[in-house]
Amino acid sequence: VTPDLVVVGAGIVGLSVAWRALGAGLTVTVIDPAPGQGASRVAAGMLAPVTEARAAEAPLTRLGLESARRWPAFAEQLADDAGGADLGLRREGTLQVAFDDDDRRALDELAGVLDLLGLDAERLGGRDCRKLVPLLAPRVRAGLLARGDWQVDPRRAVGALLVAVERRGGTLRAGRAVGLLQARAGRSRVGQPRPPQPRPPRSRPAGAQADGRATLEPGPAGPVAGVSLADGTTVEAGAVVLAAGTALAEPAGSIDGLHLPVRPVKGEILRLAAKPAGCALPLTIRATVQGRVVYLVPRADGETVVGATVEEAGFDRSVRAGAVSDLLRAAIDLVPAVAEYPLVEATAGLRPATPDNAPLIGPTAVAGLHVAGGHYRNGVLLAPITADLVLAGLEQGRLPAEAAAFSAGRFT
Numbered sequence: 001v002t003p004d005l006v007v008v009g010a011g012i013v014g015l016s017v018a019w020r021a022l023g024a025g026l027t028v029t030v031i032d033p034a035p036g037q038g039a040s041r042v043a044a045g046m047l048a049p050v051t052e053a054r055a056a057e058a059p060l061t062r063l064g065l066e067s068a069r070r071w072p073a074f075a076e077q078l079a080d081d082a083g084g085a086d087l088g089l090r091r092e093g094t095l096q097v098a099f100d101d102d103d104r105r106a107l108d109e110l111a112g113v114l115d116l117l118g119l120d121a122e123r124l125g126g127r128d129c130r131k132l133v134p135l136l137a138p139r140v141r142a143g144l145l146a147r148g149d150w151q152v153d154p155r156r157a158v159g160a161l162l163v164a165v166e167r168r169g170g171t172l173r174a175g176r177a178v179g180l181l182q183a184r185a186g187r188s189r190v191g192q193p194r195p196p197q198p199r200p201p202r203s204r205p206a207g208a209q210a211d212g213r214a215t216l217e218p219g220p221a222g223p224v225a226g227v228s229l230a231d232g233t234t235v236e237a238g239a240v241v242l243a244a245g246t247a248l249a250e251p252a253g254s255i256d257g258l259h260l261p262v263r264p265v266k267g268e269i270l271r272l273a274a275k276p277a278g279c280a281l282p283l284t285i286r287a288t289v290q291g292r293v294v295y296l297v298p299r300a301d302g303e304t305v306v307g308a309t310v311e312e313a314g315f316d317r318s319v320r321a322g323a324v325s326d327l328l329r330a331a332i333d334l335v336p337a338v339a340e341y342p343l344v345e346a347t348a349g350l351r352p353a354t355p356d357n358a359p360l361i362g363p364t365a366v367a368g369l370h371v372a373g374g375h376y377r378n379g380v381l382l383a384p385i386t387a388d389l390v391l392a393g394l395e396q397g398r399l400p401a402e403a404a405a406f407s408a409g410r411f412t
Ligand code: GLY
Pocket: 044, 046, 267, 307, 308, 351, 376, 377, 378
């Protein structure tokens, strides 16, 4: 049976889109060679629009704030749908600190950005920071407490999404999408006036072939009507959502003039196991430590995530010894007790970055082709609002006006 929707990519964004689409009554197939094993598995899961704010990215900050606001309900519904899963959503806030006097400049800059954007964060002196987090090094000079910057465990969230998608009747298919099927204009139901919503039109392109094109009729290519996979098979669908992180644009390569500029930005990150009793961090700590940027994200189950490097290194996902050393030195300078934590994992992920650091969301100029990608540092944070916007785009054929800054076609 042809599904209403094919989602290419089973990371937190693609699965959120699929889950929400299933909830809206659509039939959905999700395609991914290794579901949940991409950037979502590496991400720390900070829901941090305030401490990630940049002066030049005010619309992105607003999008992040709105998505953070949606996270608690999203998590609650997802936990229910996944049979009572615990997503590890923690709402204690985030403390951004400066380690020494030179590092204060970065903290003051952030405080200036927050003032400019009208965002709340409480300024704390070094002593107040240590009162809040006694494990902080005595040298810590000052901090900003962002109570609304939370965290969720992305591995738990992806696990819950996989369960919820299956329980809602979605199909998960292992495979790599390498092309798009396009019906020839006028030869199928796709592209005709849309029936009453919310269901997008089903398509049944004739003659779809493994090279990603329907070939029976000459003439201009029509709406996208499915995807072709690397193994030579095809999956037809009423619409396609590209949500494959740094591989986002691969299936769209066959379409002239469609520009979805996503590049990989590597992040190396560490996971430390449950620490000795009495050594738990009560909230997320972010810092510059003698110029080195680091964050420590403590999970309720005892894990602490320490991240992350930011490197333009192409598709290289190796973990450099120097990156591990830099992250650990910064983390231990900041919280000396970290030296006693067992180091259990060092991984690297590829953030899907766009030229303006903002995501690509919603319909493209090609009928039937939608995008949910380019989330760069904020995929976990932006998953709920991205899913809602993609659904709105599927139902209305366009992105809501307030999300125009994130339109998938803005670079085309
Ligand atoms: N959002 C944190 C990071 O990308 O490292």
